Amino acid sequence: MTIQTTLSGSFPKLPLTPGQSNVRVTRNRLDQGKATGRDLSEAIREATRRIIALQESAGIDIPVGGQVAWDDSQTFVARGIRGFEIAGLIRYLDTNTYYRQPEITGPISWTGPITAEDYRSAQEMAHRPVKAVLPGPYSLYRFSKDRHYREAAPALRALGEALALESGALEEAGAGWIHFEEPWLGRAAAADAPSIRAALEPLFHGRRARTTLHVPFRSPAAVFDTIRGLGWTALGLDLVESPEAWDLLPEVPKGRTVALGLIDARNTRLEDPARVAQAVDRARSIRPDLDWQLCPTASLEYLPVDRAAMKVARLAEAARLASRNGG
Amino acid sequence: MPRGLWTTTVGSFPKPPHLERARNQFARGEITAEALESLEREATADLIKKQEEIGLDILVDGELYRGDMTTFFAERMSGFEISNPVRSYGNRYYRKPIAVGPIRRNGPWTVDWWKFAQSRTKKPVKGMLTGPYTMMDWSFNEHYPTREAMAMDLADAIREEAIALAEAGAQYIQVDEPAVSVRPEELKLAIRALGRAVEGVKAKTITHICYGDFDVIYPAMLDLPVDMIDLEMANSRYDLLDRFRQHPFTKEIGYGVLDVHSHRIETRDEVKRGILRGLELLKPEQMYVDPDCGLKTRTVEEAMEKLAVMVAAVREVREERGITA
Numbered sequence: 188m189t190i191q192t193t194l195s196g197s198f199p200k201l202p203l204t205p206g207q208s209n210v211r212v213t214r215n216r217l218d219q220g221k222a223t224g225r226d227l228s229e230a231i232r233e234a235t236r237r238i239i240a241l242q243e244s245a246g247i248d249i250p251v252g253g254q255v256a257w258d259d260s261q262t263f264v265a266r267g268i269r270g271f272e273i274a275g276l277i278r279y280l281d282t283n284t285y286y287r288q289p290e291i292t293g294p295i296s297w298t299g300p301i302t303a304e305d306y307r308s309a310q311e312m313a314h315r316p317v318k319a320v321l322p323g324p325y326s327l328y329r330f331s332k333d334r335h336y337r338e339a340a341p342a343l344r345a346l347g348e349a350l351a352l353e354s355g356a357l358e359e360a361g362a363g364w365i366h367f368e369e370p371w372l373g374r375a376a377a378a379d380a381p382s383i384r385a386a387l388e389p390l391f392h393g394r395r396a397r398t399t400l401h402v403p404f405r406s407p408a409a410v411f412d413t414i415r416g417l418g419w420t421a422l423g424l425d426l427v428e429s430p431e432a433w434d435l436l437p438e439v440p441k442g443r444t445v446a447l448g449l450i451d452a453r454n455t456r457l458e459d460p461a462r463v464a465q466a467v468d469r470a471r472s473i474r475p476d477l478d479w480q481l482c483p484t485a486s487l488e489y490l491p492v493d494r495a496a497m498k499v500a501r502l503a504e505a506a507r508l509a510s511r512n513g514g
Numbered sequence: 515m516p517r518g519l520w521t522t523t524v525g526s527f528p529k530p531p532h533l534e535r536a537r538n539q540f541a542r543g544e545i546t547a548e549a550l551e552s553l554e555r556e557a558t559a560d561l562i563k564k565q566e567e568i569g570l571d572i573l574v575d576g577e578l579y580r581g582d583m584t585t586f587f588a589e590r591m592s593g594f595e596i597s598n599p600v601r602s603y604g605n606r607y608y609r610k611p612i613a614v615g616p617i618r619r620n621g622p623w624t625v626d627w628w629k630f631a632q633s634r635t636k637k638p639v640k641g642m643l644t645g646p647y648t649m650m651d652w653s654f655n656e657h658y659p660t661r662e663a664m665a666m667d668l669a670d671a672i673r674e675e676a677i678a679l680a681e682a683g684a685q686y687i688q689v690d691e692p693a694v695s696v697r698p699e700e701l702k703l704a705i706r707a708l709g710r711a712v713e714g715v716k717a718k719t720i721t722h723i724c725y726g727d728f729d730v731i732y733p734a735m736l737d738l739p740v741d742m743i744d745l746e747m748a749n750s751r752y753d754l755l756d757r758f759r760q761h762p763f764t765k766e767i768g769y770g771v772l773d774v775h776s777h778r779i780e781t782r783d784e785v786k787r788g789i790l791r792g793l794e795l796l797k798p799e800q801m802y803v804d805p806d807c808g809l810k811t812r813t814v815e816e817a818m819e820k821l822a823v824m825v826a827a828v829r830e831v832r833e834e835r836g837i838t839a
């Protein structure tokens with residue numbers, strides 16, 4: 188059986204070879220008044236095209252657009268939702284990267300598509316169906332400062348509904364697969380389960396597109412009972428940073444897909460595809476009934492572009508080996 | 515008369531614009547390393563003079579010759595390569611160290627700069643290093659089997675530099691560990707590594723921690739084996755004092771009173787109030803007053819104005835409370 192390959196979240200924006208169109212340089216030139224907003228849009232399109240082409244030529248089955256226009260994983264979407272203001276720069280967990288902290292200052296409501304236009308343009312550049320990627324509502328809440336609701340449950344319900352509406356807009360734009368990035372599920376306690384359910388349920392309810400719930404970094408064991416009960420198509424796990432996430436495989440509901448995060452998105456050391464394929468075999472032997480994807484543990488943007496590209500190639504190679512093994 | 519409330523800074527100062535330009539020119543191969551270094555020396559000498567004029571008690575060299583706080587050291591050790599740029603936020607990128615072999619110190623990293631800075635003043639100049647836990651956490655690792663093994667090799671290398679600084683005459687040596695606060699489950703490892711790095715170092719040892727969840731690591735972080743822990747107090751509106759009320763702060767403290775992320779210049783009264791709140795729980799001889807963190811993200815003017823306000827506030831408190839330096 189074939190193993191599908193995919194990426195999660197963002198991809199490094201810099202070109203692999205010098206001389207190519209460069210978003211970083213264009214943004215600096217824009218700040219200096221030497222480039223226009225149109226130059227930047229063109230550079231963003233060019234980088235997106237390059238990122239999709241890199242995935243397609245490596246043989247990635249479900250490519251992503253790479254979030255080239257995003258400053259960080261949260262604010263691009265938070266900015267587009269009414270009720271948020273964007274505050275100062277703070278650390279993004281323990282990754283030594285930063286994000287601007289969204290602050291909830293009023294009632295949360297979705298007033299129109301935020302990512303659909305970029306999705307449409309990425310899909311036009313691709314030969315395969317592109318996966319749309321959104322921050323998950325639970326993590327967006329935990330990354331934010333709540334100055335309005337003051338209790339988690341109503342805020343999370345409102346955020347879940349807002350992101351469900353955004354998912355609907357992505358479906359309208361043609362997205363057949365939507366990925367929600369939820370690092371905070373690995374840091375949640377059992378007591379958080381009801382609010383997690385309130386936030387996540389609307390995402391999967393009546394969804395036409397297939398969906399991934401991806402939990403990078405830590406294992407979501409503490410709230411797995413709740414996660415099991417939700418209607419996602421695929422569950423993404425980080426098996427490098429949290430090998431204990433292997434223990435969740437026996438508990439995954441029948442008929443679902445698990446996206447095995449076996450390519451380390453946070454270290455430059457390159458994986459041996461044969462060993463990754465062995466790990467996939469091990470997963471299949473634990474649960475012969477499930478479907479499988481192979482992916483990096485998290486966003487590849489924690490790496491420099493050269494290593495990220497090599498990891499994509501190794502990922503594809505490992506999946507080919509595993510598909511062959513699986514006969 | 516009690517003594518205390520000495521004033522200092524956390525380490526980095528903003529690079530003057532002409533030095534930023536020169537660094538870019540050097541990166542493009544337009545000026546020589548010697549030309550850049552002579553500008554760096556000039557700017558460092560000037561910064562020492564400015565710190566004396568402001569009236570700080572313990573000075574720093576300002577790190578005007580350093581780029582990133584991990585890459586600067588990694589470039590000077592064996593066992594590291596430096597990666598292509600990695601994004602930290604938006605359009606900001608940095609090059610990240612990659613451990614590719616055993617990490618060793620092959621020669622001094624900062625001793626000459628420290629000697630140069632100290633030669634320009636009679637006041638003590640702090641030696642400034644990045645700690646082993648932070649160096650490990652903020653690097654890629656292609657060589658070591660465990661995070662601990664890498665941190666401990668780094669600790670040995672850093673210890674050699676700390677000893678060399680102390681032998682050169684540094685009375686204060688600060689080994690920064692800003693990464694300690696983000697993985698509370700590794701605090702014990704950080705404590706072991708920092709302990710190795712300062713073992714047998716004949717100087718007052720300091721560590722600076724920032725941006726963290728102190729609720730989780732306090733009071734356990736008091737086990738960090740240094741004489742002084744430097745903390746951001748102002749940034750969290752002095753919330754940490756509530757923790758000190760429950761569990762007394764047992765070491766000397768670098769007491770941050772200036773928000774380094776804000777352009778706004780604090781008023782003398784608000785800084786004074788912050789210090790007085792500290793004095794309700796801490797002894798003056800325990801307290802070193804400084805900004806929350808490095809000043810490198812401020813403009814030169816903002817940094818100097820903020821420090822002048824801080825020193826003026828300390829002077830008033832000292833006078834009112836009869837505290838001498």
Ligand SMILES: [Zn+2]
Nearest residue numbers: 692724807808
């Ligand atoms: Zn700091």
